[in-house]
Amino acid sequence: MPSVADGAITPAVLPPWAPPASPAEVALGEKLFFERRLSRDDRFACSTCHDLDAAGTDSRTIGEGIDGKPLRRNTLTVFNAGLSATLGWTGAFSSLESQAMASIAAPAIMGADWREVIAKLQGDAGYRADFAAVYGAGPTPVTIARALAAFQRTLVTPGSRFDRYLEGEETALTPSELAGYRLFREIGCISCHQGRNIGGNLFEQFGLFIAPGAGGKQDDPGRQEVTGRAADRNVFRVPSLRNVALTPPYFHDGSAETLGRAVTVMARTQLGRSLDPADIDRIVQFLGTLTGEYQGRPLRAAGAPQE
Ligand code: HEC
Ligand code: HEC
Numbered sequence: 001m002p003s004v005a006d007g008a009i010t011p012a013v014l015p016p017w018a019p020p021a022s023p024a025e026v027a028l029g030e031k032l033f034f035e036r037r038l039s040r041d042d043r044f045a046c047s048t049c050h051d052l053d054a055a056g057t058d059s060r061t062i063g064e065g066i067d068g069k070p071l072r073r074n075t076l077t078v079f080n081a082g083l084s085a086t087l088g089w090t091g092a093f094s095s096l097e098s099q100a101m102a103s104i105a106a107p108a109i110m111g112a113d114w115r116e117v118i119a120k121l122q123g124d125a126g127y128r129a130d131f132a133a134v135y136g137a138g139p140t141p142v143t144i145a146r147a148l149a150a151f152q153r154t155l156v157t158p159g160s161r162f163d164r165y166l167e168g169e170e171t172a173l174t175p176s177e178l179a180g181y182r183l184f185r186e187i188g189c190i191s192c193h194q195g196r197n198i199g200g201n202l203f204e205q206f207g208l209f210i211a212p213g214a215g216g217k218q219d220d221p222g223r224q225e226v227t228g229r230a231a232d233r234n235v236f237r238v239p240s241l242r243n244v245a246l247t248p249p250y251f252h253d254g255s256a257e258t259l260g261r262a263v264t265v266m267a268r269t270q271l272g273r274s275l276d277p278a279d280i281d282r283i284v285q286f287l288g289t290l291t292g293e294y295q296g297r298p299l300r301a302a303g304a305p306q307e
Helices: 004-008 023-033 096-105 114-122 125-135 141-152 161-166 175-186 259-271 277-290
Strands: 203-205 235-237
Touching: 023 125, 023 141, 096 114, 096 141, 114 125, 114 141, 125 141, 161 277, 175 277, 259 277
Parallel strands: none
Antiparallel strands: 203 235
C-alpha cells in the first residue's frame, strides 16, 4: 500500500512549467536531434551518442567525441532529462537549451562552428520552411536550441510499474520488488534519489563513507568545475534512477558494469553499509520496476530485439 513516505518519489509526468511546445516545434526538434549537419564535417548527431533505441545513451563506459578522443565522463540518457532541475554529472547546465548549445559547439563533442551550422540549415529549403513556420525566422543558435529542447521535453517515460504502484495499483510490484523498495527507503537510498526523477535534484559527494574504488581510482573535480569550491571536489549531481536497469555501465566514469555492482558500491560509499547478496538482489529488482514507456511501448535497452 503506498504510504506517506512514498511522497518522496512522485510519478513521471510532463513538467507543467515547460513552455507549451507546438507539435511543429517538437517535430523540428526531433529532426534536428538526428541531424548530423549540426556537427563538424557532418559526422555526429545528438542521436549518435543518445540512441533512443538504446535507452537514450551509448552503452559505453566512456564514449568518444568528434575529435576521436574519449569523452570526459559516461554518457547520460536524454530520457527524462527534462524532469531534472540541473543537467550533466556536475550540474553544469540549468536548461536543455544551454546544454544543447554547448553540445553542438564543444570541440570535444560535436565541434561545430555556428556560422557553418546556420549556413548549412539555411541552405536547406525544408529547414528554411520549418524554421519560418515555427519561429517566423531562420535558424539561429537560439531557435535550434529551443527546438531541440522542445523535442527532448517529450522524452518522458511514464507508465513504469513503480509509477503505477504510486498511483494506487497495489499489485504492480511483486513481493520481492516491494521488499527492495522498502529497503531503498529504510536504508536511506531515497534520501538522495528522490523527487519525480528519483534523482536529478541534489548534489552529493560520491564517497561519503568510503572513496569509491578506494585505492586506484582517480579522484574527479566533479562539481568543483562549476562552483570553484574545493569542498565540491568529487561532488556530483545525484543521477535519476528512471530506466536505470537499461543504462549500464554506471557512474560518472562508467566503472560499475552491472546494477548489482552499482548498488553494492552505493551502499558502501554513500551509506557505509555492506549489504548481503539477497538484499542487493531485492534492490536491483525494485530498480527494474522503474523502466517506463516511450510512445506507448516499454523503453528498450541496447541490442534488445525490435518488436
Ligand atoms: C559525442 C557524444 C555526445 C553527443 C554527440 C551529444 N552528447 Fe549529450 N551527453 C554526452 C555526455 C558524455 C553527457 C554527460 C556529460 C557530463 O555531464 O559530463 C551528455 C549529457 C547530455 C544531457 C544531460 C542529461 C542529464 O540527465 O543531465 C543532455 C540533455 C544532452 N546530453 C543532450 C544532447 C543534445 C541535445 C545533443 C545534440 C545537440 C547531444 N547531447 C550530443 C555525450 C554526447
Ligand atoms: C548521499 C547520497 C546518495 C545515497 C544515500 C545513495 N546514492 Fe546513489 N548516487 C549518488 C550519487 C552522487 C551518484 C553519482 C555517482 C557518480 O559520480 O558516478 C549516485 C549514483 C547511483 C547509481 C548509478 C546511476 C547511473 O546512472 O550511473 C545507482 C544505480 C544508485 N546511485 C543507486 C543507489 C542505491 C540503490 C542507493 C542505496 C543503497 C543509493 N544509490 C544511495 C548519491 C547517493
